[in-house]
Amino acid sequence: MASLKDIAEASGFSIRTVSRALKGIGYVNEATRTRVLEAAGKIGYQPNRFARSLRTKKSYEISAVALSIDELHMAKIAAMEQILRQSGYVVNLIFGLQSNDGQEKTDFLNEVLSHRPAGVALFGGFGVDLKRYTDQIEQSGAQYIVFDTREKDVDSVRIDRQQGVYDAVHYLAKKGKRRIAYLGQQHDRSRLDGYERAIAELSLEKILVQPFLDAKDENLKWRQAARTLAEMNPRPDAIQAYSDTVALSFLAGLHDCGLRVPEDVALVGFDGRSMAEFASPPMTTVAQPNAEVGQKAAEILLKKIAGEPTPPEGWSVNVPSRLVVRESA
Amino acid sequence: MASLKDIAEASGFSIRTVSRALKGIGYVNEATRTRVLEAAGKIGYQPNRFARSLRTKKSYEISAVALSIDELHMAKIAAMEQILRQSGYVVNLIFGLQSNDGQEKTDFLNEVLSHRPAGVALFGGFGVDLKRYTDQIEQSGAQYIVFDTREKDVDSVRIDRQQGVYDAVHYLAKKGKRRIAYLGQQHDRSRLDGYERAIAELSLEKILVQPFLDAKDENLKWRQAARTLAEMNPRPDAIQAYSDTVALSFLAGLHDCGLRVPEDVALVGFDGRSMAEFASPPMTTVAQPNAEVGQKAAEILLKKIAGEPTPPEGWSVNVPSRLVVRESA
DNA sequence: TTGTAAGCGTTATCAC
DNA sequence: GTGATAACGCTTACAA
Numbered sequence: 001m002a003s004l005k006d007i008a009e010a011s012g013f014s015i016r017t018v019s020r021a022l023k024g025i026g027y028v029n030e031a032t033r034t035r036v037l038e039a040a041g042k043i044g045y046q047p048n049r050f051a052r053s054l055r056t057k058k059s060y061e062i063s064a065v066a067l068s069i070d071e072l073h074m075a076k077i078a079a080m081e082q083i084l085r086q087s088g089y090v091v092n093l094i095f096g097l098q099s100n101d102g103q104e105k106t107d108f109l110n111e112v113l114s115h116r117p118a119g120v121a122l123f124g125g126f127g128v129d130l131k132r133y134t135d136q137i138e139q140s141g142a143q144y145i146v147f148d149t150r151e152k153d154v155d156s157v158r159i160d161r162q163q164g165v166y167d168a169v170h171y172l173a174k175k176g177k178r179r180i181a182y183l184g185q186q187h188d189r190s191r192l193d194g195y196e197r198a199i200a201e202l203s204l205e206k207i208l209v210q211p212f213l214d215a216k217d218e219n220l221k222w223r224q225a226a227r228t229l230a231e232m233n234p235r236p237d238a239i240q241a242y243s244d245t246v247a248l249s250f251l252a253g254l255h256d257c258g259l260r261v262p263e264d265v266a267l268v269g270f271d272g273r274s275m276a277e278f279a280s281p282p283m284t285t286v287a288q289p290n291a292e293v294g295q296k297a298a299e300i301l302l303k304k305i306a307g308e309p310t311p312p313e314g315w316s317v318n319v320p321s322r323l324v325v326r327e328s329a
Numbered sequence: 330m331a332s333l334k335d336i337a338e339a340s341g342f343s344i345r346t347v348s349r350a351l352k353g354i355g356y357v358n359e360a361t362r363t364r365v366l367e368a369a370g371k372i373g374y375q376p377n378r379f380a381r382s383l384r385t386k387k388s389y390e391i392s393a394v395a396l397s398i399d400e401l402h403m404a405k406i407a408a409m410e411q412i413l414r415q416s417g418y419v420v421n422l423i424f425g426l427q428s429n430d431g432q433e434k435t436d437f438l439n440e441v442l443s444h445r446p447a448g449v450a451l452f453g454g455f456g457v458d459l460k461r462y463t464d465q466i467e468q469s470g471a472q473y474i475v476f477d478t479r480e481k482d483v484d485s486v487r488i489d490r491q492q493g494v495y496d497a498v499h500y501l502a503k504k505g506k507r508r509i510a511y512l513g514q515q516h517d518r519s520r521l522d523g524y525e526r527a528i529a530e531l532s533l534e535k536i537l538v539q540p541f542l543d544a545k546d547e548n549l550k551w552r553q554a555a556r557t558l559a560e561m562n563p564r565p566d567a568i569q570a571y572s573d574t575v576a577l578s579f580l581a582g583l584h585d586c587g588l589r590v591p592e593d594v595a596l597v598g599f600d601g602r603s604m605a606e607f608a609s610p611p612m613t614t615v616a617q618p619n620a621e622v623g624q625k626a627a628e629i630l631l632k633k634i635a636g637e638p639t640p641p642e643g644w645s646v647n648v649p650s651r652l653v654v655r656e657s658a
Numbered sequence: 659t660t661g662t663a664a665g666c667g668t669t670a671t672c673a674c
Numbered sequence: 675g676t677g678a679t680a681a682c683g684c685t686t687a688c689a690a
Contacts, residue, residue: 001445001469001470044441046439046443046445048383048445049379049443049444049445050380050382050383050388050445051379051383052377052627053379054377054379054380055381059379059423061419064422069403069407071400071403071603074398074400074403075398077422078398078424078591079425081422081424082424084441085423090390090423090444091421091422091423092419092420092421093406093407093420093421093422094410094414094420095407095410095477096417097412111414113352113375114375114378115378115419116330116375116377116378116379127515140330141330144433171411182504215420217609219606230431244607246608248607248608248609249607252607252608252609252610252611254609255609255610273604274602274604274607275602275603275604275607277533277580278548278550278573278574278577278578279496279604279606279607279608279609280577280579280580280581280584280606280608280609281581281582281584282548282581294393308544319438
């Protein structure tokens, strides 16, 4: 592969001049520049990243770390990659080991850092030790951003789930629904908070549909919860579900009970997974703003890497989720 | 960050000796080795990839290139990454630009190669020029593997769709179905071939259900095709669909027509997307062997990079798809 | 405006 | 067995 030296020889200038002409930094005679660029083009020059990183002690790689693969993660990473690529960065992907052992996760992070990324984008699932991991990343000289974590003390691009569910409940009320239930566990707060806030504003009755806990697997837990709903009297006429997967399992249960969607019960999911679009009927859902989240994460990383001072409000940012209306509600 | 020099100073040996002790290559006194390892551990040494790559002219990065993001792609990449990471490689992700302009795609590949990957894993969608791209990759000194392409002259890990559909049709016949239809376009061959082969063996009637071409969008094209099926006399009692998305759009159409699945019509999808699992009813599907495909792709890349001679049968390989039985059939 | 020389952290070549 | 030393391709002082 061609190097600066090759261009220097081909164009008759020194390496230094060639370098400056190519990067457009410093004073270079216009005639020299064109001759250098011409030579570089003819020879098919591509700068050597390894040499550059070695010399400048700067990396141009961002590691995206997730403990599991997921459609929603990927959408965020893809959006992030578009931005980072434009700034000359490469995104590398590191998927977690299956183990839940804490020790292993530390080694895992060490492995990530051994590649000397300029930045690390972390997905959740690291549990309460997240702060320890981000500290370790910073200590290694890299910057980090976390995707959508509940942990408070870390820089993160968070999704405003509360407001999305709040909007959805108002949407349902506007469509004439009066008995709007929430389907999910009581201890998962953010969505539930949005639900409760809207219900209170609308002076409606708060109705909670819980999973059927004796079920054999996760899917049946929610599918069989539909029976609970079917037997309620009066029956809810709308459901906001915790997630798309929960909503679709529940939808199967509604079919089992002979209840029609949206005629008998309107149904709104959460997440905006592709499966919602292909459900029968296509499901209305509060979509995660993946593109915006990925973009924001990239921008924050770039700023932190560039050494910009922390803004007064900190690096963390909230992005709103948005209702995607289809046929189920 | 600590370098070999630091360890050399700390342990009292030369850089060269330290290097050999750490890599376990060549003759090193056992006592020296332990002292060196100790010093390296204490100092927290991590080798500098950039220096190593610069010196050896070898890259330890594999670029996974896709023109679009997709759950199935990601599952393959994730599997590939597990293997490659164990061999010290990093997988970096490059998603295509939206444009369909040929020129842009060439530049795009140039950009990929400018990062000097040791190997490139390509997903389809590059059209008939695929061979040109793989040639360009090899010319740059990198190795390549293509995921599941129809193009003949390139090394690829291919999915045996024919056999998967063949198995599914036999499965349907064994469950007593006698009027098994294929839902899809006539010009997409691989799945259709498997269908036709099985139908011929079983001496059943070949029935093709085509999309409703006047529909407004892709989804409705298949959803409205259900009407066609509903009006057939006698009506098919089972469907093998071209894909999961097609099958689910069609399923919505079946619901529209008041037909029950699997009681009135059994339905089998293709791809093994997560949406199939969450359909109502959970959908039987011929799943793509993503894990195996990714693993094979990684193994082939590693062998090609290691300079192993091309085996007599070439580098390409076929992996079987497999029927995942759920409730829809 | 351009050229020379040093150095980033490795690995490879050669002596000792 | 071990130690100097050069080289990979680039950037950055500094000199011309």
